Amino acid sequence: MGMTITEKILAKASGRDKVNPGENIWLNVDVLMTHDVCGPPTIGIWKREFGNDAKIWDKDKLVIFPDHYIFTANPQANRNVNILREFAAEYNLPNYYDVGTDRYKGVCHIALAEEGYNVPGTVLFGTDSHTCTSGAFGMFSTGVGNTDAAFILGTGKIWEKVPESLKFTFEGELPPYLTAKDLILQVLGDITTDGGTYRALEFDGSAVFAMQMDERMTLTNMAIEAGAMNGIIAADKVTEDYVKARTNKPYELFYSDGDAKYRQKFVYDASKMEPLVAKPHSPDNKDTVRNVERTKLTKCYIGSCTGGKLSDFVNAAKLLFGNQVKVPTFVVPASTLVAKQLEEETISGVSLRQIFENAGCEIAQSSCAACLGGPMDTVGRATDGEVVISTTNRNFPGRMGSKKSEVYLASPYTVAASALTGVITDPRDFL
Structure with a gap:
C-alpha cells in the first residue's frame, strides 16, 4: 500500500x-x-x-x-x-x-x-x-x-x-x-x-x-x-x-x-458550483447566496489570512470600481506587502487603493484586526446587533467582536457585491 x-x-x-x-x-x-x-x-x-x-x-x-x-x-x-x-x-x-x-x-x-x-x-x-x-x-x-x-x-x-x-x-x-x-x-x-x-x-x-x-x-x-x-x-x-x-x-x-x-x-465539478455563504454561527452552516439574498447588513469586511491577499482585493475591486458602498466597508490588507501592492496594482489605470477609497471603503493597517474581535478599539470590530458579511474564516458568536452580532462568511466577490447594495447579494448580478 x-x-x-x-x-x-x-x-x-x-x-x-x-x-x-x-x-x-x-x-x-x-x-x-x-x-x-x-x-x-x-x-x-x-x-x-x-x-x-x-x-x-x-x-x-x-x-x-x-x-x-x-x-x-x-x-x-x-x-x-x-x-x-x-x-x-x-x-x-x-x-x-x-x-x-x-x-x-x-x-x-x-x-x-x-x-x-x-x-x-x-x-x-x-x-x-x-x-x-x-x-x-x-x-x-x-x-x-x-x-x-x-x-x-x-x-x-x-x-x-x-x-x-x-x-x-x-x-x-x-x-x-x-x-x-x-x-x-x-x-x-x-x-x-x-x-x-x-x-x-x-x-x-x-x-x-x-x-x-x-x-x-x-x-x-x-x-x-x-x-x-x-x-x-x-x-x-x-x-x-x-x-x-x-x-x-x-x-x-x-x-x-x-x-x-x-x-x-x-x-466535485467546479464548473457547476454556486457562490456560497456560511450563515451564523458556524463555518459549516452552508447556503447559497441566492437563498439568503436581501439579508440586511450593517458592515462588510474584506481582510484576514483567508481573504486579505492580493487576489482577494483584485476580485473585490472589480466590482467596486466606479461604484459606491452602501454600508461601512473595511479593507484590511493581510500583509504590508499586500498593502503596497494595493497602490501598485491597477484596474483601467486606477490603483486598487484608489478604487477602494473612491468607493467609500475604510482601509486599515495590515494586521489580523477584527477577524478575531480584539480589544474594543480594533478597527472593524463587530458591535451589538450588527450583521456583518466577511471574507474571514470563522463566524462563531463573538468571533469578530460582540456575541450579539451575526457574521456571514463569503468570498471577496460576494462581500463586494453586498457592500454595493447593503444587503447580501449574489456577485453574478455584477459580473
Whole structure:
C-alpha cells in the first residue's frame, strides 16, 4: 500500500521509510512560528521547564510575527508585544518582525509565504490554528498549543500521531464568479466542522491547480474549520516559481501514490458550483447566496489570512470600481506587502487603493484586526446587533467582536457585491 503526500512528508521528518495513520512518531521540525498572542506564554513555559540554561534549538528556525492585537491602546496587548521584543533582544533572534519598524510584515500566515519560510516537503508548526495555511506549498503545517511549542523551542522535536487523509478533487473550470472561498465553504458544509478532526485534507484536481498560490492558500487555510490537522496541496510549477522567487533553500517534492489509502474521497465539478455563504454561527452552516439574498447588513469586511491577499482585493475591486458602498466597508490588507501592492496594482489605470477609497471603503493597517474581535478599539470590530458579511474564516458568536452580532462568511466577490447594495447579494448580478 502506498502513502499519501502527508504520510510521506511525516515519514521523512521522522527519519523513517514509511509511516501509517494512527502511529505516534517523533518529528524533526523545520520551522516554529509564534505571534503576540501565544508567544509570551510559550516563552514562559520554555523558560520554566528548561530552566536557567534553556537554549533555543535553532534560532534560524524560529520565526516571530506580532500581528494579532497590535494597533491598540490596550495595555495587556501592548505588554505581550513588549515580551516578544525583550525575548528577541535577549537571544538576538534574526527572524523577529517587530511592529512599528520597517521589518513589520503583517499576518503571520501570509508573511510566512512572502518571506520564504514555506518550502515544499518540510514540516512547520505554529502557535495558531490557521498554520495549516502553509500546506498549500506541498508541506506539512499545523497549529500546536503553547506547551508543545515550548517543547519544540527547546528540542526541535515533537511527538505527533500520523493522520488519516480525506481527498477533495475539484475538476472542471472554475466559473469567473467563484473563488477558492466558495469551494472550501462547500467542503465544510459537506463534512461539517468536525468531519476532518485530526485528519489531513488533501486538495486536488484541475480547478485547484489552475489557481495561483493566493487562492490555494484559502483552501488549506480553512482546513482547520473542519477540525483537520492539516490541509495540503501537492507542489507544481506554480508553487516552485513562487518559492524560488523568495528563497534558495533546497526542497523535496512529494506526491501521493496512486494506491494511497484515504478514509474518504470527494469529487466535485467546479464548473457547476454556486457562490456560497456560511450563515451564523458556524463555518459549516452552508447556503447559497441566492437563498439568503436581501439579508440586511450593517458592515462588510474584506481582510484576514483567508481573504486579505492580493487576489482577494483584485476580485473585490472589480466590482467596486466606479461604484459606491452602501454600508461601512473595511479593507484590511493581510500583509504590508499586500498593502503596497494595493497602490501598485491597477484596474483601467486606477490603483486598487484608489478604487477602494473612491468607493467609500475604510482601509486599515495590515494586521489580523477584527477577524478575531480584539480589544474594543480594533478597527472593524463587530458591535451589538450588527450583521456583518466577511471574507474571514470563522463566524462563531463573538468571533469578530460582540456575541450579539451575526457574521456571514463569503468570498471577496460576494462581500463586494453586498457592500454595493447593503444587503447580501449574489456577485453574478455584477459580473
